[in-house]
Amino acid sequence: MGKKGHAPAEEGIVVELEGMAHGGMAMGRAGGRVLFVPYGAPGDRVRVTITEDHDSWARAHILEILRPSPHRVEPPCPYYPRCSGCQFQHIAYEKQVAEKRRVVQDQLERLAHLRGVRVEPAVRMEDPWEYRNSAQLFPTPEGGLGIRTSFHPGIVPIEDCKLFHPLLREIYDVLDIEAEKLRRLTLRAGTRTGDQLIIFETEEGWVPHLSTDLPIACALDEGKEVRALIGSPWITEEIAGRRFRISALSPFPPNSDMAEHMLDIAYDYLSPEPEDILLDAGCGVGLFSLSYVEDVAGVVAVEDNPWAVNDFVVNAGEAAAGVIYGTLAEGLDEVEGPVDLALLSPPHEGIDRAVAEKLGRLAPRRLVYYAADVAALAHDARFLQEAGFTLVEVQPLDMTPQTYLIAVLALWERRRTSAPARR
Structure with missing residues (x-):
């Protein structure tokens, strides 16, 4: 106690x-x-x-x-450490990424009891600032906007954030709204397309008044519905030469540059062949599987976010790809297996044994696992091992520099057993 x-x-x-x-x-x-x-x-x-x-x-x-440590540096942010949204600003960037790799190794050994797994050096950003393509802001008692912090309760008022991409900063600079009935404000930008979107979440359906000369789309999050206020309630972003529609409430990596590195690594892990069927479990808007759809015979995807499902359909176009709307447990039951390759992007809390068993029965020869935080991988590793997979390699990705979070790609291979007959 x-x-x-x-x-x-x-x-x-x-x-x-x-x-x-x-x-x-x-x-x-x-x-x-x-x-x-x-x-x-x-x-x-x-x-x-x-x-x-x-x-x-x-x-x-x-x-x-x-x-002081030789790795200690002067944080450039005037709100640090009062705003604890960044936990690592006082540490030199080279040391940040080295520590993140060590944290991945520690989580695998201490929590997942996996020793000897190859953990590659973390993929780092050339410039670890101004990378965020999305941000959430909250009203402050003083009437402005601020960030919800990690180490201290409450909202810290800010006028700028050094992690915001310039397109986000441009939106934030022109914001002039009454915050009395505002619960949350989300900013999103297509950093390669120039698209900008503001998403309001308010009390009692209050509709804010916003005046700006910028071509910014605005939407109101009403819980089960999203209402377009100005323009369309989505942005487009270009990753690896392909455009993706991303609706107001659809998940997408917060760093478009790192997302492109992630796609390259995941492709090498999968090593797809033209006759392969690729499963994308937790597909979001289709970032992974639709980037590879021309290299396989077909894609079957599962997603429980209704806005992301619609985006997937739009982004797929005429490609040989279909999506099942439902949780991983529900959707995997509907997949007519086996499949040759699989991508798994679990929810924040990870998967359970039942989902891992369903993946095992579908028998992909390789499974590429992506999580925004290594803690999910440490949680899920035991279930995937029990389902017949072996962890081969983990690639940390510094998706969010200056923060403690470390994204991971993990290559799992199916342990050799007699292959189930195709249906």
Whole structure:
């Protein structure tokens, strides 16, 4: 049973910080416990005070940096660390990506009990700033807009964000709305097409008044429906030479440049052949499978987001691709297997044993797994192993530089058994 308490500041503990933990805090050891320290950097020597105390671990707050790490840098953001949307801004970028690879290895070994799996160096951004093609903002008590933070409760007002792509910043700069009945504001941009979209979520169906000279589309999220206010309730984005429609509430990677790298790596992992049937489980708008549809005999996809299903159909056009609307468990039951190759993009909470078993019965020779956070892979690994797959390699992707999140692609291969007959 954990206990919470505060040590007096003058009794601070001196600790050497060894590395970063999943979740964005630095780690050190003192008194036989692991200490998790926000805003620490690997190599820091710090004096801390305990803020949350448990038997084998504790959270601590930095009182003083006695010796700064050689990897510590000055954060360029004026809101850091008050806004904890970025957890790694104080760490040099080279060290950020090195730590993220180590976190992937740690999650696989400690949580999934997988040792010896090849984890490649993380694919990094050439420029780790101004990459976000989407952002969520919330009203502040002062009447402006801000970001919901990670380490502290509440909304931090901001006038700019250094992660916003210039097209997002352009929208944010011209926003002038009454926030009284606003619950949430989402900005989206096609960074390769120039499309811009504002999505309002309001109380009691309140429709905001917005005046701008920019060609920005606006939509109102009404829960089960999306109402177009100005223009169409979607954007288009171009990835690897193909255009994708992305509706207001459809999922899409937050970094278009990294999404292109991701497609190249996933293609190499799949190694598709012209006669293959490709399953895309959790297909979204079709980013993966529709990028490969000309290289296989056909695509069958599953998706439970109704807006993404419609986008998939539009994006597929006349291609040999179909989509089943339903959860992974429901949709996989409708797939007439077996399939030759599979893509799996699980929900945030991961999959369960039943979904893994259904994938196993479909018997793809290779399965490429994508998750926006390695924690999902660590959760799902046991189920996929039990279903007959072997983890061959993991490729970390720095989809969101300056944050603790690390996306992963993982190559799984089907263990050799007698192949089921095709129906």
